[in-house]
Amino acid sequence: MRLRDKRALVTGGSRGLGRALCRTFAAEGARVAFTYSGEDPAAADAKSFRVSVLDTEGTERMVRELEEAWGGIDILVNNAGILQHLPLALLEEADWDRVMDVNVKGAFLTSRAVLRGMIRRRSGAILNIGSRAGVKMSEAPIHYCASKAAVVGLTQSLAKEVARYGIRVNCLAPGVLEDGVGRGLPAHRLADYLKYCSLGRLGTLEETARLAAFLVSDANSYMTGETVLMDGGV
Template sequence: MRLAGKVCIITGAGRGIGKATALKFATEGAKVIVCDVTPEWIDETVREIRDADGEAMGFIVDVRDRESIARMVQSVVATYGRIDCLVNNAGIVRDAQLKNMTDEQFDQVIDINLKGVYNCTKAVVDVMLRQQSGVILNTASVVGLYGNFGQTNYAASKAAVIGMVKTWARELGRKGIRANAVCPGFIQTPILSSMPDRVLAAMEEKVPLGRLGRPEEIAATFAFLASDEASYINGAVIEVSGGMSL
């Protein structure tokens, strides 16, 4: 129960890494705020948490829409009086090689993966400053560290959220607020489910552990970073990839 009583907002919590993180935080005692754009996914995550005797609230939040974010934050503060952790996890991919990438593909990824992180963090930072405490966690990617074929937009967005974390760690650390990033490698999420088996096999071949990661393994890292056990970790960029960058 490392997160007992902590109020934690998770974006993109309806599926994949976000859902696994929401479930993990709940088992650690957190009051979980489940945010996503798909009502059915929100309801499912909230129901699973409550069925396991956890505490959760669900909100339809488009991270591009500051009004929907503000409504969620206002409701959370009205209910609990505080916000202890924000996990910026919402993200999309719109892959294409540079020569074929459209402005729409580029802008969609930047608006959600990068501007959405800014929007959500901006909405909670005043609450954390008043408390003189809080944790901001960004889902980045190994792609943001090393690049990837066909992912100009995605790599740019993930490299940028790493830069944001390092900046916030400097700006907010003395105010009691920690900021860190987690860089997953190849993780078994719905994004990968549409890929051919041969592509997945090639991915596994690149990983020294010989397998894809599980969303629960990323969730466990977030839970540690959100807890008081990580009280001296600030501005860190933690790769959770099975060693694929070695």
């Protein structure tokens, strides 16, 4: 029960890694709410909000609602993210903008909304979900890699700015996972990844969520501004 009595908001929690984060955090004792943006009736429940990370007003409203219901938010995971498997020649300007917007601007807008309360309460933990593709040379689309590298910069700079309020900001950068955005990976890329991965397999959503739960917990009290790579040793 590492997250007993914690109140956590996870963006993009309707499936993939976000859903695993919600389940693991709840199993560790946290109250959990999550967002999603698409048509997903299965995602609609009492703790979910259909609000895009790019909807500034909707995000602020949701944060106010949650703070009224819970009295505050202790943990934010900026997990919502998108990936398109496109080579440079086929990349439209609109594709670039969409990926940069959801993956980077979304984390900025949600963090800004949640941080006001965290700063007032002088405590909190934010975890940004980055990617190995933002840290190491990877055969992945340039807009995705650029967006995930930006998440590393955002993590460092935000961590510096809010450390004085007792708030920690870190980034978890997974390699290829068994589900989620890794699904559409071309076969040759998957084979290549597995060939160079020391552990010889893809990461699971659950093991990623377990590490995330530790990173946002009070047990991880002296780490901030850090990006933790979790890729089975590629």
